[in-house]
Amino acid sequence: MPTLSRSQLARRTGLAKLEVEDLAREVASQREQIEHGPARRSRADSLEMVEAIAEKLEVLAETLAVSVGVTIEQAASILEVSQPTVRKWLRERLLERVPESRPAQVTPDSVIAVREILGRVRAGYPGRAWTRALAAYLHDRDLQDQPWLREGVAAFRAGKFAES
Numbered sequence: 001m002p003t004l005s006r007s008q009l010a011r012r013t014g015l016a017k018l019e020v021e022d023l024a025r026e027v028a029s030q031r032e033q034i035e036h037g038p039a040r041r042s043r044a045d046s047l048e049m050v051e052a053i054a055e056k057l058e059v060l061a062e063t064l065a066v067s068v069g070v071t072i073e074q075a076a077s078i079l080e081v082s083q084p085t086v087r088k089w090l091r092e093r094l095l096e097r098v099p100e101s102r103p104a105q106v107t108p109d110s111v112i113a114v115r116e117i118l119g120r121v122r123a124g125y126p127g128r129a130w131t132r133a134l135a136a137y138l139h140d141r142d143l144q145d146q147p148w149l150r151e152g153v154a155a156f157r158a159g160k161f162a163e164s
Contacts, residue, residue, distance in 0.1 A: 019060040026056055069098035069105030078111055
């Protein structure tokens with residue numbers, strides 16, 4: 001993803017706002033047709049509506065494809081953790097930093113991924129026990145990145161280890 005200057009980012013934001021407004025109008029129009037149109041829409045009409053919205057979302061995604069992140073404060077709020085925790089997770093590579101951002105920004109994709117992980121971990125563990133589960137997840141993830149483990153798993157799958 002390209003890193004943009006402030007003025008380039010402002011232009012992209014303006015374009016994105018236009019795309020969002022266009023998409024909102026399309027959704028409102030489709031809603032009106034559903035509410036006041038024939039009682040049953042054909043499958044083809046429904047697919048056409050979904051395709052029109054998908055095309056507009058694709059244009060919006062392309063417009064927003066820039067290296068822009070969320071602040072540490074925003075990430076902490078979204079993840080319902082403290083700012084020091086977000087900084088720690090950046091160091092531990094659980095969250096990804098937007099390259100060359102000053103002050104540090106966190107990639108939206110990594111915030112979304114961690115929010116999903118936290119949702120599952122918090123749902124499965126009472127109280128603050130989820131922090132131990134998250135630490136175990138990070139440990140396992142780091143182990144899986146080790147070349148010796150990947151090589152061993154590949155050898156095992158290839159049948160190169162015989163049972164003793």
